[in-house]
Amino acid sequence: xxxxxxxxxxxxxxxxxxxxxxxxxxxxxxxxxxxxxxxxxxxxxxxxxxxxxxxxxxxxxxxxxxxxxxxxxxxxxxxxxxxxxxxxxxxxxxxxxxxxxxxxxxxxxxxxxxxxxxxxxxxxxxxxxxxxxxxxxxxxx
Numbered sequence: 001x002x003x004x005x006x007x008x009x010x011x012x013x014x015x016x017x018x019x020x021x022x023x024x025x026x027x028x029x030x031x032x033x034x035x036x037x038x039x040x041x042x043x044x045x046x047x048x049x050x051x052x053x054x055x056x057x058x059x060x061x062x063x064x065x066x067x068x069x070x071x072x073x074x075x076x077x078x079x080x081x082x083x084x085x086x087x088x089x090x091x092x093x094x095x096x097x098x099x100x101x102x103x104x105x106x107x108x109x110x111x112x113x114x115x116x117x118x119x120x121x122x123x124x125x126x127x128x129x130x131x132x133x134x135x136x137x138x139x140x141x
């Protein structure tokens with residue numbers, strides 16, 4: 001009879017839980033506070049209105065970030081020194097470029113730059129953080 005004890009224990013515990021739940025008083029549902037406006041950080045300088053009803057407040061991430069102009073992005077891109085391409089080898093579909101003294105293929109990363117494309121006389125670099133693309137030609141020596 002000992003092997004059947006676990007099988008009898010599960011229904012007994014279930015019945016006990018049902019009886020306890022039946023005789024306990026029901027709790028009141030939680031009441032959400034009424035929000036008229038959402039206080040934004042002081043640096044933002046705006047108050048976001050609360051949505052109608054009890055829905056969640058959706059805030060665009062751009063509203064929380066400081067504004068950045070295209071001129072600032074261009075200045076950051078200009079300050080970053082582009083890698084030096086010293087040689088390119090194209091054999092059929094295989095493309096290899098010597099960049100900063102190291103052989104690299106399409107898709108490899110060098111600092112903030114990723115090699116996006118290799119042609120016969122130039123290499124396309126993509127700046128990963130900003131998405132800027134710039135062609136660099138082979139340096140003739």
